[in-house]
Amino acid sequence: MRSLGTTAFWQSYRELPTGIRDAARAAYKKFLLDPAHPSLQLERLRSDPRFWSVRVTRDFRAVAQRLESDTWIWVWIGSHNDFDRRFPAQVALRTSRVLLMKILFLGGTGNISAECAALLYERGHEILVVTRGRNAVPANYQAIVADRKDASAMRAALQGVRPEVVINFLGYDLPDVRVDYELFNGVVRQYLFISSTSVYEKPPRKLPLTEDAPVGNAWWEYAQKKVACEQWLRQRGEEPSFPVTIVRPSHTYSKRWVPNAVSSGSYTFAARLEQGKPVFVHDDGESPWTLTAAADFAVGLAGLVGNADAIGETFHITSDEVLTWNQIYAEIAAALAVESPQIVKVPTDFICQMAPQLTGTLKGDKAHPGVFDNSKIKRFVPEFRCRKPFRAGVRESVSWLREHPDQQNLRPDLDTLIERVIRAWERRGSD
């Protein structure tokens, strides 16, 4: 290996504080022995793959051009902030794990995002979360309090915050992602948008669904807005200064949820079964569906974070376990130790007539088969495998929610709604 510095490099070097010059010499010694030493975080620049960046300290780095014949020409050394200005969003992200990234979650303490933040923290990254502060934020994270819907509060709270990666779990509408673009364009090395598999056209033309399936959901405004966000971000992502990855979870639950087709974020459905009250299943209950444990989803997501190959790509991340709704409700009943659950089959059209608020989630999602081909995420993140079958996951949820009744989010309005649909279905024709 040959290694030389340009005049400009040496000039920048001389202007550095003594301690940083010492650190640069130490990093250089390491580099001569092993350029791929993990502490150097050797990374290729995105715009020009001949150039590479090397970590000097937490706040300083250097850039070299690598010529054929293994000659390295050092062209620049300086602070991370200067680097960001000079090479905005240019650093290529390696497929291997990059240590100590500063990762900002929009959300981060919710049903899915809490598992993802915990895993990335465990892997050594610095975690910052933007929430309203209603859910407790783990003490090891940096908590930033702001209402995501208030653009000026977001600007104020995030002033001077320079994350390397942003994961947006709170993108429900175009104004949300527009603020993110304003705040993070030219700053981040990767912006991950958490979308939804509800974006796929219903009914699906082909199963299992792959990421290139047509999008557009005639029934659900939530899905229509996710499609609009995806499309807007994909256009912004064509600019090198805003590298976007789109991730579509399907129905994904943590221990805080007993998932069902009415409202997964509330224990009401399970509580009715516990109390020996009837619940309904849509149609004949035989439509296939996929439920994914948040802890499994987190492994797929974490493998995309800091992954250069994932920039500009779209992924769904789901389990390969496919169950019918009848099987799902039988598992929930078994987890609750309810021996003879009363599950009434009611046509989707009838449910939506009685409870129009369920039209989006049923006709726009759960009344259609939800089966996914996960080969793309497995190709990009080979360690991704869903390890938790629903039978195990739902038991964890039931026991955790029984131990934490304050987290059950029981909703009397849902209880009344389920009762009303069933009574109306049983009375049909007799009026």
Ligand SMILES: NC(=O)c1ccc[n+]([C@@H]2O[C@H](COP(=O)([O-])OP(=O)(O)OC[C@H]3O[C@@H](n4cnc5c(N)ncnc54)[C@H](OP(=O)(O)O)[C@@H]3O)[C@@H](O)[C@H]2O)c1
């Ligand atoms: N779970 C699924 O089945 C599923 C399927 C497809 C897509 N998704 C997508 O996954 C994302 C939801 O992720 P999640 O499950 O982690 O969310 P979640 O359970 O709804 O949690 C929301 C998180 O964001 C914070 N938050 C909520 N409103 C906020 C606001 N206005 N300003 C600032 N912080 C706010 C909450 O903390 P505070 O309350 O303390 O503010 C919490 O940390 C959504 O984008 C959703 O579309 C989920």
